[in-house]
Each structure stands twice: as C-alpha cells, then as structure tokens.
Amino acid sequence: MDFSAFLNYLTLPLLWEGLRTAMIIAVVAFAAALPFSLGMAMMRMSDFRILRLLPIPYIWVMRGTPILLQLLFWYNVLPLFGLNLSAFWTAILGLMLNEIAFMSEIIRGGLQSIKKTQRDAASALGLTSWQIMHRVVMPQAMRSIAPAMANEGMVIVKHTSLASVITVQELTLSSEQVVSTNFQYVEVFLAAGVLYLAATTLIALAQNYLERHLDLERRGHAIAVAAQAGRGRGGEPVPGAPREGDGVEAEAPALQKFLGPARASAGEGEEPAAAGSRRPYVVINKVSKSFHGTRVLRDVSFNILPGEVVFLIGPSGSGKTTLLRTINRLETVDDGEITVGGQFVGYQSSPSGTVPVRDAARSRARVGVGMVFQHFNLFDHMTVIENVIEAPVRVHGANRAQARTDARELLAWAGLAEYENHYPHQLSGGQQQRIAIIRAVATRPKLLLFDEPTSALDPELVNEVLDLMRRLAESGMTMVVVSHEIVFARHWADKVVFMEDGEIVQAGSPDAVFNAPDNPRTKNFVHLIEQRSEGQSKTAET
Numbered sequence: 001m002d003f004s005a006f007l008n009y010l011t012l013p014l015l016w017e018g019l020r021t022a023m024i025i026a027v028v029a030f031a032a033a034l035p036f037s038l039g040m041a042m043m044r045m046s047d048f049r050i051l052r053l054l055p056i057p058y059i060w061v062m063r064g065t066p067i068l069l070q071l072l073f074w075y076n077v078l079p080l081f082g083l084n085l086s087a088f089w090t091a092i093l094g095l096m097l098n099e100i101a102f103m104s105e106i107i108r109g110g111l112q113s114i115k116k117t118q119r120d121a122a123s124a125l126g127l128t129s130w131q132i133m134h135r136v137v138m139p140q141a142m143r144s145i146a147p148a149m150a151n152e153g154m155v156i157v158k159h160t161s162l163a164s165v166i167t168v169q170e171l172t173l174s175s176e177q178v179v180s181t182n183f184q185y186v187e188v189f190l191a192a193g194v195l196y197l198a199a200t201t202l203i204a205l206a207q208n209y210l211e212r213h214l215d216l217e218r219r220g221h222a223i224a225v226a227a228q229a230g231r232g233r234g235g236e237p238v239p240g241a242p243r244e245g246d247g248v249e250a251e252a253p254a255l256q257k258f259l260g261p262a263r264a265s266a267g268e269g270e271e272p273a274a275a276g277s278r279r280p281y282v283v284i285n286k287v288s289k290s291f292h293g294t295r296v297l298r299d300v301s302f303n304i305l306p307g308e309v310v311f312l313i314g315p316s317g318s319g320k321t322t323l324l325r326t327i328n329r330l331e332t333v334d335d336g337e338i339t340v341g342g343q344f345v346g347y348q349s350s351p352s353g354t355v356p357v358r359d360a361a362r363s364r365a366r367v368g369v370g371m372v373f374q375h376f377n378l379f380d381h382m383t384v385i386e387n388v389i390e391a392p393v394r395v396h397g398a399n400r401a402q403a404r405t406d407a408r409e410l411l412a413w414a415g416l417a418e419y420e421n422h423y424p425h426q427l428s429g430g431q432q433q434r435i436a437i438i439r440a441v442a443t444r445p446k447l448l449l450f451d452e453p454t455s456a457l458d459p460e461l462v463n464e465v466l467d468l469m470r471r472l473a474e475s476g477m478t479m480v481v482v483s484h485e486i487v488f489a490r491h492w493a494d495k496v497v498f499m500e501d502g503e504i505v506q507a508g509s510p511d512a513v514f515n516a517p518d519n520p521r522t523k524n525f526v527h528l529i530e531q532r533s534e535g536q537s538k539t540a541e542t
C-alpha cells in the first residue's frame with residue numbers, strides 16, 4: 001500500500017465534500033425522522049385500537065425491505081406523481097422514511113419500559129398527559145433509548161453511501177470516481193473508510209456524553225461524596241435544619257401552611273362547620289366498578305367527615321385499592337358518584353348524569369386530593385427536592401424559589417433536610433416513603449389517600465412512616481388509608497371500614513370494628529390481622 005497516497009486522499013477536497021454531503025443527508029434525515037418517530041410510537045401505544053394498528057403495515061414494509069430498493073423506488077416513483085425532487089432530497093426523504101420505522105419502535109420500547117406506577121404518581125399529583133410525557137416518562141426512557149438511537153445515527157451515516165445509486169455525490173460515490181481515474185482501490189477506500197469512521201466516532205462520543213449525563217448512579221455518587229465532604233468540614237447542607245435521627249423535627253408551624261382550611265369545612269369557600277354538625281367532606285354514593293366483566297365494587301357508599309382518618313381494611317382482592325383510586329379518579333366508576341368538598345374529581349354533571357372530563361389531572365389538583373402509593377413511586381431521575389417541587393411549580397404555578405423554600409421546610413419537618421439533593425435510589429424505603437408523603441403534602445391537599453403505605457417496607461422502617469402519618473392526622477388532615485396497621489388504626493383512625501368482595505361489610509369506630517365486630521366475616525378477618533400483627537411484634541423484638 002502506498003501510505004503517502006493514502007494520506008493524500010485523506011485530505012482530498014473531493015472526499016471531504018462527499019463526507020459533508022453525507023453528513024448533511026444523515027443529520028437532516030435523522031432530525032426530521034425524530035418527531036415522526038415519536039408520533040408513531042405514541043400511536044402504537046394509544047388506547048384507540050385503530051390508531052394503534054395504523055402504523056403496523058408501514059413499519060412492517062419499511063423494516064422488511066432493503067433501503068437500497070426503497071431509495072430506487074422513491075427516486076423513480078415520485079416523479080410519476082409530479083414530485084420532482086433532486087437526488088439529494090430524495091435520499092433525505094428515503095432515509096428519513098426508513099428510519100421512522102426503526103426509531104419509532106426504539107422509542108416505543110423505551111417509553112414502555114417506564115413503569116405505569118410512575119405515570120400514576122405524576123397523574124395523582126395533577127400533571128397533565130403532556131407534562132407526564134416530557135417531565136417524567138421521556139427523561140427516564142432516554143436512558144434506554146439513547147444507546148439504540150446512537151446506533152441508528154451510525155446506521156444512517158453508513159446508509160448515505162447507498163445514495164450513490166441515485167447519483168448523490170456523497171463520500172462513496174466520490175471515492176468511486178477517484179478510483180476510476182487511478183485504480184488505487186486500497187488507498188482511496190481506506191481513506192473514505194477513515195472519514196466514515198471519524199463521523200461515526202463523533203456519534204459514539206455524543207452517545208457517551210449523553211449516557212454519562214443520564215447516569216443516575218454517577219450523579220448520586222457525586223452527591224454522596226459532596227455530602228461526605230460537607231460533613232467532614234462539620235458543615236450542614238441546610239443550615240439550621242434538623243437532621244434525621246436528631247429527634248428534633250420542625251413542628252406544626254411548618255406544616256400548618258400546607259393544610260388547606262377545607263380540612264375543617266364541608267366545602268370550598270364555606271364556613272367551617274360546628275363540631276357535631278359537620279357535613280361530610282367526601283361523599284361516596286353507590287359506587288360500582290367492574291374490570292373485564294368482574295365486579296370489584298358493588299354499590300359502595302360511605303361518607304368521610306372533614307379531618308377524619310378512615311382506614312379501609314379487608315382481604316386481598318376485596319376492592320380497597322380500587323375504591324381508593326376511584327376517589328381521585330385514577331380509576332373511573334361505572335355507576336354512582338364521588339364528591340370531595342362538594343366537587344366531582346375528574347367528572348362533571350351533564351343532562352345524562354355525571355361524565356368523565358378529559359382534563360382529570362387539573363380537576364384532581366383543583367380539588368386538592370393527594371395520594372401516597374405502596375411502592376413510593378418517586379420520580380427516579382429527580383432529586384428529592386425536585387420531586388417535591390415538581391407539582392407545586394408545574395401544576396400549581398408556584399414560584400420555583402418559593403417552592404424550594406417550602407420544600408425545605410417540609411423536609412425539615414420530616415427530619416429529612418440533609419437529603420434534599422439525594423436521588424431516590426440513595427434512600428431507604430422508609431425515607432423514600434416519607435419523601436413521597438412530603439411530595440403529596442407540598443401540593444397543599446385537602447384530602448390525602450394512602451395505598452398500603454407501609455406494606456413494602458421492612459418492619460424496622462414502618463414506624464418512621466407511621467409517625468409522619470400520625471403527625472398529619474394530629475394536624476387535622478383528612479385521610480383515607482388502605483392498611484392493616486392495626487395498632488395505628490386503633491389509636492388514630494376515626495372510622496374503620498371492612499370490605500369484602502367489593503362490598504362494605506361493616507363500618508364504624510375502631511373500637512366497634514376491632515373489639516366488638518358484629519359480623520362473623522369481620523371477626524375472622526380482625527382475628528387474622530391481630531395474629532399477624534402480634535407475629536410481627538415478636539419478630540421485631542427478637
């Protein structure tokens with residue numbers, strides 16, 4: 001091989017001009033394909049069957065036929081329809097149409113890899129579908145999408161060489177032209193190969209940068225190191241804030257401003273009702289719900305007074321979670337209706353009865369219903385403080401700086417001030433659940449729903465979560481709790497509702513339900529959870 005000729009070709013303007021053309025085609029085709037790919041991925045994930053099925057034939061054909069054939073097809077067929085694009089633009093169009101099929105499937109895979117629980121949490125906070133997509137789902141999906149997309153970027157650069165068949169003067173065609181004059185195949189094609197390699201290396205570097213940026217382990221490590229250094233200097237991350245384990249937690253004043261006046265009144269703008277004559281704050285009226293023909297809620301009715309703590313108990317599958325999720329319309333109801341503070345959540349009245357509204361998220365936020373989930377559902381890609389301020393800023397229009405100040409107050413209230421810059425994966429389950437509670441409280445809810453808030457926790461972490469719930473209950477928050485924490489329920493619940501097979505079997509004071517159940521089914525169940533509770537206490541003691 002003639003090495004100096006190779007170096008010569010490496011700097012040959014004709015080849016660099018070819019590379020430039022190839023890169024423009026690749027970049028424009030890739031960029032133009034992106035929004036269409038996203039749109040097609042969303043169609044493939046749509047609830048509407050027709051939208052879901054529509055892209056399938058397109059994806060099938062585009063992925064199943066050679067790109068070379070596709071380019072020749074567009075080059076020869078478009079002019080028949082009066083569309084006389086240049087070879088350059090035909091190459092861009094052909095590559096773009098081909099890439100949409102591949103990229104849409106990559107994006108769909110990435111979006112579907114994000115658990116539904118993340119959407120549920122965002123939705124419960126009042127984020128709209130668009131906000132959920134671009135604030136919660138997309139940033140997390142990017143971690144799995146980025147490497148595959150970088151691959152596609154490299155593929156498209158290499159596919160530009162096929163545009164030579166439709167006479168685009170790109171790098172491969174330029175090299176062929178040089179070879180046809182001097183027959184130095186090895187030197188010329190090697191030089192062209194090096195230029196292609198340089199272009200794809202740039203993409204690999206960009207991928208590397210993006211992956212490092214999205215790497216939460218790395219970011220988390222940096223935070224842990226910084227926190228360690230701060231401690232080493234005796235510094236406090238948040239001056240004056242109590243730290244976990246100090247036994248000092250900022251008390252009620254911090255909490256009071258997050259609790260709306262409605263906890264003491266029957267409805268928005270109404271006078272607080274006198275004790276004893278309080279009107280119900282939550283009204284659940286003859287609610288029924290089926291999944292795939294199986295009835296999971298049957299004519300469920302009960303009321304919750306402002307400031308009341310209601311425990312829903314019952315065997316697995318009895319419909320507790322479903323009932324809880326119908327209160328903030330994470331599930332729709334088939335029959336019956338629910339009002340919170342005199343307002344529908346995610347429904348409106350119509351001449352034919354109550355009908356679901358499209359904008360359920362806004363309705364949820366307006367009425368002020370917060371929710372805490374069994375598996376915490378913190379947004380994994382956001383730090384603790386980012387999790388807490390997300391809804392106040394995005395949904396309630398709070399000033400970002402003020403929201404951060406408020407979030408710090410709440411973190412201090414929970415004794416978690418030192419964790420504001422941590423990521424969820426750096427926290428224990430108990431800490432994550434307490435952050436999830438704070439995240440809900442930061443939206444200033446008037447009603448808080450808890451779906452088995454302690455059942456995913458190790459026994460030694462349960463108490464720290466229950467303690468926070470106790471303080472909320474003491475401050476007058478209206479709460480509905482699905483849980484079998486019998487000791488807590490005995491002390492803090494105002495009402496216990498026992499459900500079985502989608503029906504309320506017994507409802508009453510903790511004393512009535514736990515100590516003198518008037519129904520044999522309730523009696524059996526209470527006996528069971530008492531045994532379990534005793535077993536857990538013994539395990540904890542040993």
Ligand SMILES: Nc1ncnc2c1ncn2[C@@H]1O[C@H](COP(=O)(O)OP(=O)(O)OP(=O)(O)O)[C@@H](O)[C@H]1O
Nearest residue numbers: 291292296314315316317318319320321322323482
């Ligand atoms: N999205 C869904 N699609 C289909 N079936 C569902 C759905 N959600 C709940 N179900 C079914 O509805 C019934 C009630 O479920 P639900 O989760 O409300 O019960 P639960 O009392 O909270 O049970 P657990 O204590 O085990 O969580 C169960 O049979 C469950 O399988």
